[in-house]
Amino acid sequence: MQLEQQLRDRLEKKEILLMTHIVLGYPSFDVNREVIRQMVENGVDCIEMQIPFSEPMADGPGIVRAKQEANRNGTKVADCLAFAAEMTASHEIPILFMTYYNIIFKYGEKAFFEKARECGIKGFIVPDLPPEEGESFLQLAAEYEIAPILIFAPTSTDERMRVLSSHAKGFIYCVARRGVTGTKSVIGQDVHDYLGRCRKATSLPLAVGFGIQDRDDVSALIGKADMAVIGSQTIRLVDEKGAGAVGPFIAGLR
Amino acid sequence: MQLEQQLRDRLEKKEILLMTHIVLGYPSFDVNREVIRQMVENGVDCIEMQIPFSEPMADGPGIVRAKQEANRNGTKVADCLAFAAEMTASHEIPILFMTYYNIIFKYGEKAFFEKARECGIKGFIVPDLPPEEGESFLQLAAEYEIAPILIFAPTSTDERMRVLSSHAKGFIYCVARRGVTGTKSVIGQDVHDYLGRCRKATSLPLAVGFGIQDRDDVSALIGKADMAVIGSQTIRLVDEKGAGAVGPFIAGLR
Amino acid sequence: MDTKDKQGFFGNWGGAYIPEVLHQTFQELNAEFTKCKNDPAFWQEYVELMSTYSCRPTPLTHADNLSRHFGGAQIYIKREDLNHTGAHKANNVMGQGLLVKRMGKKRVIAETGAGQHVMATATMAAKFGLACTIYMGEEDVRRQRPNVFWMEKMGATVVPVTTGSRTLKDAINEAFRDWVTNVDETHYVFGTVCGPHPFPEMVAWFQSIIGLEAAEQIIKYHGKMPARIFACVGGGSNAMGIFKRFIPETDVELVGVEAGGHGIATGLHAARLSGTDASPGVAQGYKTMFLQDEDGQMKETHSVAAGLDYVGVSPILSDLWEKGRVRFEAATDTEVMAALDLTMKKEGIIPALESSHAFVQAFKEAPQLTPDDAIIINMSGRGDKDIFTIAHAFNDPSWKDFIIKRGLEYSQEK
Amino acid sequence: MDTKDKQGFFGNWGGAYIPEVLHQTFQELNAEFTKCKNDPAFWQEYVELMSTYSCRPTPLTHADNLSRHFGGAQIYIKREDLNHTGAHKANNVMGQGLLVKRMGKKRVIAETGAGQHVMATATMAAKFGLACTIYMGEEDVRRQRPNVFWMEKMGATVVPVTTGSRTLKDAINEAFRDWVTNVDETHYVFGTVCGPHPFPEMVAWFQSIIGLEAAEQIIKYHGKMPARIFACVGGGSNAMGIFKRFIPETDVELVGVEAGGHGIATGLHAARLSGTDASPGVAQGYKTMFLQDEDGQMKETHSVAAGLDYVGVSPILSDLWEKGRVRFEAATDTEVMAALDLTMKKEGIIPALESSHAFVQAFKEAPQLTPDDAIIINMSGRGDKDIFTIAHAFNDPSWKDFIIKRGLEYSQEK
Numbered sequence A, B: 001m002q003l004e005q006q007l008r009d010r011l012e013k014k015e016i017l018l019m020t021h022i023v024l025g026y027p028s029f030d031v032n033r034e035v036i037r038q039m040v041e042n043g044v045d046c047i048e049m050q051i052p053f054s055e056p057m058a059d060g061p062g063i064v065r066a067k068q069e070a071n072r073n074g075t076k077v078a079d080c081l082a083f084a085a086e087m088t089a090s091h092e093i094p095i096l097f098m099t100y101y102n103i104i105f106k107y108g109e110k111a112f113f114e115k116a117r118e119c120g121i122k123g124f125i126v127p128d129l130p131p132e133e134g135e136s137f138l139q140l141a142a143e144y145e146i147a148p149i150l151i152f153a154p155t156s157t158d159e160r161m162r163v164l165s166s167h168a169k170g171f172i173y174c175v176a177r178r179g180v181t182g183t184k185s186v187i188g189q190d191v192h193d194y195l196g197r198c199r200k201a202t203s204l205p206l207a208v209g210f211g212i213q214d215r216d217d218v219s220a221l222i223g224k225a226d227m228a229v230i231g232s233q234t235i236r237l238v239d240e241k242g243a244g245a246v247g248p249f250i251a252g253l254r
Numbered sequence C, D: 001m002d003t004k005d006k007q008g009f010f011g012n013w014g015g016a017y018i019p020e021v022l023h024q025t026f027q028e029l030n031a032e033f034t035k036c037k038n039d040p041a042f043w044q045e046y047v048e049l050m051s052t053y054s055c056r057p058t059p060l061t062h063a064d065n066l067s068r069h070f071g072g073a074q075i076y077i078k079r080e081d082l083n084h085t086g087a088h089k090a091n092n093v094m095g096q097g098l099l100v101k102r103m104g105k106k107r108v109i110a111e112t113g114a115g116q117h118v119m120a121t122a123t124m125a126a127k128f129g130l131a132c133t134i135y136m137g138e139e140d141v142r143r144q145r146p147n148v149f150w151m152e153k154m155g156a157t158v159v160p161v162t163t164g165s166r167t168l169k170d171a172i173n174e175a176f177r178d179w180v181t182n183v184d185e186t187h188y189v190f191g192t193v194c195g196p197h198p199f200p201e202m203v204a205w206f207q208s209i210i211g212l213e214a215a216e217q218i219i220k221y222h223g224k225m226p227a228r229i230f231a232c233v234g235g236g237s238n239a240m241g242i243f244k245r246f247i248p249e250t251d252v253e254l255v256g257v258e259a260g261g262h263g264i265a266t267g268l269h270a271a272r273l274s275g276t277d278a279s280p281g282v283a284q285g286y287k288t289m290f291l292q293d294e295d296g297q298m299k300e301t302h303s304v305a306a307g308l309d310y311v312g313v314s315p316i317l318s319d320l321w322e323k324g325r326v327r328f329e330a331a332t333d334t335e336v337m338a339a340l341d342l343t344m345k346k347e348g349i350i351p352a353l354e355s356s357h358a359f360v361q362a363f364k365e366a367p368q369l370t371p372d373d374a375i376i377i378n379m380s381g382r383g384d385k386d387i388f389t390i391a392h393a394f395n396d397p398s399w400k401d402f403i404i405k406r407g408l409e410y411s412q413e414k
């Protein structure tokens, strides 16, 4: 089943969905495994697994440090793919890859799509690949039925959003503010207006992340977006309290 | 009596005369006094007393250090003049001032000549005052009957020597080599030729210094010059062995 | 080179692989840059600025002694070291400064390896009254302390980057993060002919003033075009700066010299287009030949010259390399110190460690040519700013004693 | 100024008070210099050299921000800092280098306070293939370590002078001693418009290229002559260099700025023509106003700027001072640091500590004038060579930590 449809089905039963973020190999695949289990058991609807890249241009310090660690642990792309296969087999929520374009480019675009489909991956988020540079990528995405998830930013014009929407599948990842991941911010009027613009520009579900930390942050999004993205917060949690803390945290968000 | 005549009289009795060098105030006037006594008692024919100047352009390291000391001891020009008066009163050999022009200029040329005559000084050696810059100086020298002792250098042309000789009185100070005082050198053919040129260029007595250290050095000059100049050697001697060593050293030179 | 099939591409290389949040800024930047390119008054204003604030045209010096020493080609040195702030970096920075004024932005950010680029940026910011934040790998803050001191004195904020390998590429990532956060008010003064379109084209355009001058000068002094031109290649801006004008002159051989570090074989180098360690990749917003592993993770590079210590290289140069128009060589740290030493003694000229790489290759090839041939070495910057690196590299004892004594004096103060 | 009643005198000042051993050399030097002065081809060769080896004409920079900041005169800065080796000293040195080649001498010696003059001399010696010995007060060797490192690298022998106060005047005495010893083969590259005739006239002649350029430039940019010109005065060469051309322009006020050190009242300064501490004297081969005691012994001077830390001053300037053509002021160390700071922040330009003295006085007077008036500050050199002095003077903590760390690294090596 297609990613968008999977999300729509879940939206039948929930006011808002939750997507969480994992940095593969950080602190280890074992911890990743445990964290994902707790996330799924506590009702997460979608997980983006990040394949670490040495030049994380668009990530915040939290995730950057995690990736450095992961790279230092010698996390290989092959390991990430194997782990992905295992996860998609053991959990039935949609699982996505988030990574930078060079990981895919270096692996070979076609080969990577081939492999990703094998592993049951439902979508790709590639922050440094705008559609202008992603012609072959988008073709392959269609061919292999893996959703190319594109990003809206507050700086995107309405027209730009329409262009992006026309290339995107699955959902739209709405960056709530300028800047990198992991910094907390409140949603004021400007974010409302922005999400309004996003909604107008696309018929796809909207996912939003802005450093969500608690139930209030999530409920503040109900009605304005379809999916709340919990990014660096769970990483911080695991660093400080260990994998065990993730379950209760997720459970407490809705 | 005029300086030249005084020297000529002494040359009646000696093959060669000796002139020694004193840095006034170094290490102290008391030591100066004792050193001069020993020099005179041991037959020195002429003494040049240097009034220390802070910028001794043409002196060698030995004398430069002595002067620095003298300056640091707070040796004043007035003290030097008073000391000169005392020395000329107590010894009847001719005593000269060696100094740089600024000492005289700053004191006031006329006043300085006046004072120097009062003190019984017979001549001035001013290494940084060529006749071209010394018009008033030469006039006053004539007026006050203090001999302006000029310097020949190996670089002086025959013509230049004649010019210098025409302005000089007392004797000619022949610098044996290029360079500053206090470095030992042997007198080879070149020095002979040079002294020959000096002799041709002037009828005045010739004094020569080139770091003379012993009897051989002095006797090497007999017949070629009229007066041997012992400069930094006595200073070194006083530094190392004290004033007492000067007498024997002088006595041993002829 | 300017026949791009695709916007921002040079043959197979370049592009603009940027996060969506920067899309709009790049639209504006492209628009403004296109206006400037097509406005002769802008180039005029640029040349005017560079001839009154810096001292363009910089001289082309005939190195008599070196020419005689090698007994081959006439060696000419293009003196970018005489620019204000001491390197060619000023050309690009002042040009972008004019652009920033036109765009009405109030803040600039920049990143660095060697420090010359950010020195120039802090200088430009002071001159144009802009706020300025400098990102510098912690490693390079150490290597380039004097530059940091001056930048702070000129009012810039210097942020030591502690992520990754703490060198240039990490500083670039950090600068991008700042940019995506403060995009509306801020312009990122990119320091070399790399990064997302339009930076490679823009920086090459500003730097091309070097070659335009050199062409006139060599004709004036030597009567004809040079046989070869040598330039060191970090990102590639001084090389493109002097090469651009000569690309159509097919008889002029263009030679780019990369950092051979401890030797290509050791893997401790920054040779991308010379040697065979690099492979095509996409990072920091553009596609080029990168030093990366089989997974696409960037490798650590090494050079005695901080400014050449970089994983990527200009997409324009990758294209010229692929098309065989530019030949690439590498010079080892050891060869570099020797060439620097010789140049100081023979000509009384002190090239930067980066520039010295170009001298190494020129010295190797000069003897193959005749006194009727001329070669030009692009002296991208002066070495006296590198005193700490150079005195250290020469292992100068009295320098070390001096530093030790000063250090003790300062510790005793505490 | 050129109407001398007596050879080598400027009014009551100057002359050649030299030991007999140097008489012949000065004859030859005078003869050669006179030939050069009367040979237009020589000046041509000189200008050619300076425009290919250094980057003359140096720019005249309009300091927009400083002009606006003071809200008075238009402030222009003559950029001698952009010369090869970083100061106006290069003008004189390269000029004397051509003279030395003509005289066929094989060795040059020079002395220094600030190090820029000897840096230039070592550079010239390397370029012209001459042996080179540099005399530097031990005190200044400490103050100027980086320069010493570069000079040695360029093949010069640096001799620390331990006599007297171990600064400039003692280095000059030492250099004279070397000269009288090695007179036949050696030329003494005198660094400023002082010393025995013909040095003051010769150095002023070579440096006059500054004013010749500045006059053309100010007319081009400002449309008329400047109201005032400011230059720092150590020996006086950069001041004479920019003043000379303007002396006949009686509407142009010429201002020389001396080192006020800790303040004239404290006696710790080098103010000869400003203030009343100096008196006429004869030393180091010439007659001028010296800082000396009643016995004619030279005093110790003080300045944060080694290059201004000198007891004498150009006889030409003493004459212009006596005739009222040049006004003299003094800037204290504290004022100098403040002016340097402001100039870096406002214009992105780093004047040498010496040059900063001229900025101090210009900043005091700019507000008295109108935007229709222009003033020119002669920026005799760049400050980045003074990193050790300046960072020290600013008491920069991170600089000190950096030096401490380096020092420890080096001691541990041992």
Ligand SMILES: Cc1ncc(COP(=O)(O)O)c(C=O)c1O
Binding pocket: C087, C088, C089, C113, C114, C115, C116, C117, C191, C192, C193, C232, C233, C234, C235, C236, C237, C238, C239, C306, C307, C308, C352, C354, C355, C380, C381, C382
């Ligand atoms: C003096 C100098 N030359 C060369 C370079 C290398 O950069 P590019 O290859 O862009 O000229 C640098 C970089 O900082 C530099 O400072």
Ligand SMILES: Cc1ncc(COP(=O)(O)O)c(C=O)c1O
Binding pocket: D087, D088, D089, D113, D114, D115, D116, D117, D191, D192, D193, D232, D233, D234, D235, D236, D237, D238, D239, D306, D307, D308, D352, D354, D355, D380, D381, D382
């Ligand atoms: C940069 C600079 N300015 C000025 C001076 C002072 O010398 P002068 O008065 O001869 O220009 C010096 C002397 O070393 C110097 O280095």
